[in-house]
Amino acid sequence: MATLPRTRPRNRRLVWRNTVAGWSFILPNFIGFAVLTLLPVAVLFYVAFTSWNVFGVAEWTGTANFQRMWGDASFWTALRNTVYYTAFHIPLTLAAALGLALLLNRKLRGVRFFRTVAFFPYVTSIVAIAIVWNQLFSPEYGPINALLRAVGVDDPPGWTTSSTWSMPAVIIVGTWRYMGYYMLLFLAGLQTIPAQLYEAAQTDGASAWQRFVHVTIPGLRHTTFFVTVLLTIESFKVFDLILLMTGGGPGQSTLVLSQYIYQKGFEENQFGYASAVSIVLFAICFGITVIQFMVNKRGNS
């Protein structure tokens, strides 16, 4: 009992010292994050309820921006297109990345070379990708349609110049660009599955398909979850690829939410409305990620 008053101050000093040390470690990064990300995000939540047009004072307009969004056909078009992109981009990239990872997880001659090749699109400049793919997709002179004509397709699609085919074209390029990156994550995941499990399964007479379904898939569960979360967020905020490839066109056929935000904000200076749309995009990403975490948690238990 008598020692208690003496240890308390020392304890407090220790806690204080640890706190200071902790803060000093994260401070350099945190200052940058706070100034460049946290503060603007906080301001965004305020601006979304105003009619701010970049100059002058932001006038409080309550939920007017959200009411406007409800009746704004272009917003719904952008949302529909974003969901369209996401719905195809996630499964396709997931499958392509997993397929590549399985293929390149073997002891092949030159496997490192092929892994590098698969990763290449991810480190290539997005501007170069957009320009080259656009030329490949060129309806009249592009090699893709030349190939399609050669194999007997009489009326090949117009790709980025047709409102029906522009979204598939963008999805193809998006998948091609990102599959290398997620392949790398899957490769890392595959390395963690103990070889004994495969040996045991083989001894039990399991076929290659059975081994894939009962050993590989469960073994990759955490990686798959991680990849899905990343892919979802990445798909919902897709911007640069579409802006460079189609500019949202033809018409509004590839207009996605982030581009709509850009258009309203930086082209038409309606920063209040653009912020409101950003909040909706944020809410969608946040909501879906929470659901994914909940599903994953249930799977764990």
Add this chain to the structure above:
Amino acid sequence: MKRAIPAVISAAAALTLVLAGCGGGDEPVDPNAPVTITLAGWSLASTPEFKTLADGFKATHPNVTVELKEYAPGNDYDTQMITDLAAGTAPDVYVMKNLRNFYTYQSGGQLLDVSDVTSGLGSVPALASYQVDGKAYAVPYRQDSWVLFYNKDLFAKAKVTPPDGSWTWDDYTDATKRLHTGLKGVGSKATGAYQHTFQSTVQGFALAQTPGADLLSGDFGYLKPYYERSLDLQAAGAQPTFGTAKTNKLTYQAQFGKQQAALLPMGTWYVATLLNQQKSGDADKFPWGIAPAPQFDKSTTGTSATPVTFGDPTGLGINPKISKSKTAAAKAFLQYAAGPDAGKALAGIGITPAQVTDAVTATLFGLDGVPQDELSKFAYTKHTIKPENPVSKHTAGLQNLLNETHSTILSNSKGVDAALAEAQTRAKNEVLNQ
């Protein structure tokens, strides 16, 4: 001694008052004191007009130095300028590339009233575009207009009569098709015309020339015949399709400069570019000419009539945050830039100034490589220029929407009627109700 103290105090007080008076700014600024004003420009290395203006002004106002501040080219210019104005770090004098964003700047309180400058300018045609409630907020220093560039060699090769100033758009469509057939017949790969992907190439002419057309009315029926002719030319193969131009990132400079197309509707700014590229070898050397833009109907064709075309003026405005001691110098600079002396200096580098006088025409047509025929001179000097962007709160929104309509129609994603009907609905529900 005792009496000296109050005397010292009152002397000090008097001195303080005098000194304070100096800083008060009520005193007239010495017009010959050295002043530096800053001016925004873009791509300074390849865009000599800003330096031409700065140097020309220095010649008559030796005490004023105009310092250039470089901004991003293209659409990024406005984004960057708006940011800097909002942050209070923009230059004293800045350029408005076209009228699309003039409303944003003016209604945002980012332009100083310069009515006293414009009252001394006389009749510069584009002045009216910058007036709001009887006050002027900027002055024009350039006024480009859209004309028709044509390649005389390709016309001769295809055995088609070159333009003579009498063309309507139907004549243009017809000639383009005949060029296409003629050029194909002699084994040339060049197309009849090249229509660049800009929405202006269709919508600018339609808005300027169609009687009663009004962008802000939200009724876009006036665009229909113009789009039908473009689609007709695309389908006939007489000009590269919109899709090809987009996916292959065709440039009008290469299409016309490398003789891939015989006709090119384009703004007069291309004169300077073409001259430079022919000199540097980026463009072939061939005889070319300019003709008036094809017209809506026969009432404005022929060299005795005045053809109607479009083009936004390029203007200069003053940042209201400019310090008081520099305002007079900045206003004098605006007066110079919109006046006849700057006009001649700009014409000397191939640029069309705000006011085309005989001296300007003589200077421009005296440049090496500029066509010397009468029709080119007529096309350059005589026309009614209507603004592409009427000044309004809704302009940017409507133009963005119509840009989407432009790609919908020219990519054949929707029929002209359906696409225009959709544009009208969207204009009503998404832009004009704001």
